[in-house]
Amino acid sequence: MQPHDLIEAWLKQLQASGYRITEPRRAIVELMATTTHALSPIEVYDSGRRDYPRLGLVTVYRTLERLEELGLVQRVHMPDGCHRYLRATQGHQHLLLCTRCGQVEMFAGDDLNALTERVEQSTGYRVKDHWLQLFGLCPRCNS
Structure with missing residues (x-):
């Protein structure tokens, strides 16, 4: 989905x-x-205030909560x-997060199935999802 279409879908x-x-x-x-x-x-507040100086911090928190x-x-x-916020994705997720700049990368991690099975066997839990x-x-921050 193109950014404009995504924005319009979110607004709707x-x-x-x-x-x-x-x-x-x-x-x-x-x-x-x-x-x-x-x-x-x-950071959302600071960015928004560049274009909309009357933006309130309460509006930012409430809007982020509703989007969540x-x-x-x-x-x-x-x-x-x-905590920070990022665009949601579907299904289980594996995230790399930069603690300095906030950059987020998704990475594949299907090899966690063996770990999930061991956890289920040792605890009796039935794992439905993970993050x-x-x-x-x-x-960039490491260099």
């Missing part, structure tokens, strides 16, 4: 959920639908205890 879902589409909310949606980085609410409820963004827990996050420095 947001509106259908009862949210009025304002210019600041549109800016939040445009940013979150197109970024390749996991962003903190403050709609399954459009997901919250990523960082090692420092804070793996690895933290470090991206190649």
